[in-house]
Amino acid sequence: MSKRVVVTGLGTTSPVGGDVASTWDALINGRSGVRFLTDEWAEEMPVKIAGRIAVEPTEVLERVKARRLDRSSQFAMVAAMEAWADSGLDAAQAAGDLDGDRVGVAMASGIGGVTTLLANYDTLKEKGPRRVSPLAVPMLMPNAPAANISLYVGARAAVNTPVSACASGNEAIALAIDQIRLGRADVVVAGGTEAAIHPLPMAAFANMMALSKTASGEAGGDPTAVSRPWDTARDGFVLGEGAGVLVLESEEHALARGARIYATVLGAGITADSHDIAQPDPAGRGGSRAILRALHEAEIDPNTIAHVNAHATSTPQGDIAEGLMLHATLGAHATDVVVTSTKSMTGHLLGGAGALEAIATVLALHHRISPPTINLDNQDPEVELDIATKVRDLPLGDIAALNNSFGFGGANVAVIFGSV
Numbered sequence: 001m002s003k004r005v006v007v008t009g010l011g012t013t014s015p016v017g018g019d020v021a022s023t024w025d026a027l028i029n030g031r032s033g034v035r036f037l038t039d040e041w042a043e044e045m046p047v048k049i050a051g052r053i054a055v056e057p058t059e060v061l062e063r064v065k066a067r068r069l070d071r072s073s074q075f076a077m078v079a080a081m082e083a084w085a086d087s088g089l090d091a092a093q094a095a096g097d098l099d100g101d102r103v104g105v106a107m108a109s110g111i112g113g114v115t116t117l118l119a120n121y122d123t124l125k126e127k128g129p130r131r132v133s134p135l136a137v138p139m140l141m142p143n144a145p146a147a148n149i150s151l152y153v154g155a156r157a158a159v160n161t162p163v164s165a166c167a168s169g170n171e172a173i174a175l176a177i178d179q180i181r182l183g184r185a186d187v188v189v190a191g192g193t194e195a196a197i198h199p200l201p202m203a204a205f206a207n208m209m210a211l212s213k214t215a216s217g218e219a220g221g222d223p224t225a226v227s228r229p230w231d232t233a234r235d236g237f238v239l240g241e242g243a244g245v246l247v248l249e250s251e252e253h254a255l256a257r258g259a260r261i262y263a264t265v266l267g268a269g270i271t272a273d274s275h276d277i278a279q280p281d282p283a284g285r286g287g288s289r290a291i292l293r294a295l296h297e298a299e300i301d302p303n304t305i306a307h308v309n310a311h312a313t314s315t316p317q318g319d320i321a322e323g324l325m326l327h328a329t330l331g332a333h334a335t336d337v338v339v340t341s342t343k344s345m346t347g348h349l350l351g352g353a354g355a356l357e358a359i360a361t362v363l364a365l366h367h368r369i370s371p372p373t374i375n376l377d378n379q380d381p382e383v384e385l386d387i388a389t390k391v392r393d394l395p396l397g398d399i400a401a402l403n404n405s406f407g408f409g410g411a412n413v414a415v416i417f418g419s420v
Contacts, residue, residue: 372392
């Protein structure tokens with residue numbers, strides 16, 4: 001477990017940008033990607049807004065390739081291609097200098113190929129079994145994004161697909177850390193993806209009162225103001241879509257090839273609430289244990305944490321529980337940490353959220369600035385945190401940042417990154 005893990009590549013496609021550069025520019029400038037849905041089916045929906053992808057993957061992928069991938073896999077491939085090139089490993093692969101036996105993938109999804117599944121079920125009902133696509137299964141299976149990335153990068157070590165609802169993307173990163181530290185791989189392409197802006201998931205989330213009621217889309221309303229973590233007017237999350245991918249590498253392997261290093265990956269903690277299938281433990285005990293485990297694994301003092309990219313989805317109970325977690329784990333230092341929720345701009349990417357927010361966390365350390373939380377007009381008095389409402393500078397020197405993810409089923413994942 002002595003191997004140090006570093007981040008050498010980043011890739012994303014999100015509601016606020018089609019790549020890392022445009023996404024980061026939008027985040028630090030407080031630009032939201034939430035907008036009204038223009039699909040015909042949205043007219044009948046109780047919720048009419050979402051964080052649609054900024055750049056359609058068909059503008060990046062070859063048309064034939066795109067048609068053989070579910071939308072969730074399309075997002076994953078776009079992000080993975082960028083991250084792989086950003087790491088410089090594409091050149092090593094092309095030159096034959098990369099051992100595929102030492103390359104792994106950990107690509108998560110909370111729901112998987114739901115658009116392919118439901119589209120083919122509609123075809124079955126309307127046109128009969130002979131019209132169902134022969135590619136339906138390899139497109140809809142939850143491990144399709146991971147499998148397609150493995151084919152692209154030539155990964156022959158473990159290719160895994162963590163599925164832990166909204167904690168999935170962060171759990172994939174935690175799994176990748178273990179693969180490298182245990183000596184099972186030198187490089188792991190890790191992240192999460194989700195493509196659930198479809199009438200069935202949206203109706204289901206709306207009917208269980210998880211989505212913001214403000215998202216009903218009244219005439220003249222501003223969709224960009226609906227996702228408002230920690231604000232007293234918050235009443236549910238806004239659904240988003242997209243993917244985030246990080247290339248994680250043993251420090252030894254990265255230094256040997258002269259790679260640029262964005263950040264170190266210091267530690268991760270994974271726990272479960274065993275409380276409720278949908279609601280978090282109101283005291284935040286499971287999440288607190290995940291953060292404490294991450295701190296223990298990272299072998300750092302809580303005072304080293306300078307920044308938190310919070311899970312904070314804009315739900316009444318969840319935002320308060322996370323505040324309690326940070327106080328329980330960071331103590332008096334909790335009010336000194338710069339906290340943000342980028343979901344205020346991207347919406348909630350479910351299984352892709354943790355990975356996209358990990359990229360934002362890494363870039364915050366790399367550039368020493370924190371993106372703001374937008375739409376925070378009246379901070380909930382029960383949340384005693386220093387929440388950034390504008391771009392904030394982070395301290396110089398050796399600092400760390402925490403990325404939290406929590407999901408249905410009581411899944412809790414905390415990952416700590418360190419500066420370089």
